[in-house]
Amino acid sequence: MKAIENQEYRNLLEQIAKGDTTSFAKLYDIFWPGLLQHISTKITNVQVAEDIVHDLFISLWNRRTTILDIESIPAYLYSACRYMILSYYRKNALTNHSGYELEEEIADREQPLEERLYYRYLLDMLDIEIEKLPEKCRQIFKLSRYSYLTNREISEKLSISESTVENHINKAIRRLRAVSKKHYIFFQLFY
CATH class of the missing domain: 1.10.1740.10 (RNA polymerase sigma factor, region 2, helix turn helix motif)
Incomplete structure (x- = not known):
């Protein structure tokens, strides 16, 4: 098609x-x-x-x-x-x-x-796919990548553990990489 x-x-x-x-x-x-x-x-x-x-x-x-x-x-x-x-x-x-x-x-x-x-x-x-992420995952990803907060700062701000922050960021990156392959995007250039 x-x-x-x-x-x-x-x-x-x-x-x-x-x-x-x-x-x-x-x-x-x-x-x-x-x-x-x-x-x-x-x-x-x-x-x-x-x-x-x-x-x-x-x-x-x-x-x-x-x-x-x-x-x-x-x-x-x-x-x-x-x-x-x-x-x-x-x-x-x-x-x-x-x-x-x-x-x-x-x-x-x-x-x-x-x-x-x-x-x-x-x-x-990428913007479209970021908006499709689950709410908490999207929020953490944006704090990390757009606001440039460290995992520790995010965990303190949201009252969650650093490992939870890291898991959400990794989940977002995995999902964006998977989607980017569909669009032939060289994701490594951005993150």
């Missing part, structure tokens, strides 16, 4: 590169709902979220002659959304939006755009 979808997307990209508006409309219809939903989780203003999706597709159409370089259109579109969300927050001086500080640092590095977008896509996948 995945191979069929990838081939269908590749065919659409080839037609779009030739200026086929019907193929572009089909691609738009396929991805519009999911992209809007994705953006709406980060930006609550529906009009702004819709504008971001429109701008993304306008940008894609404007660079249609070079889109054959895109290996995975879903990964590209979702990563581009993430980049546009960051731009929106930067323009509106909302710098404290949680979860994006690391990505802003990465965006400033001299990396090719495709690499930055793919990296953001990978971070998106």
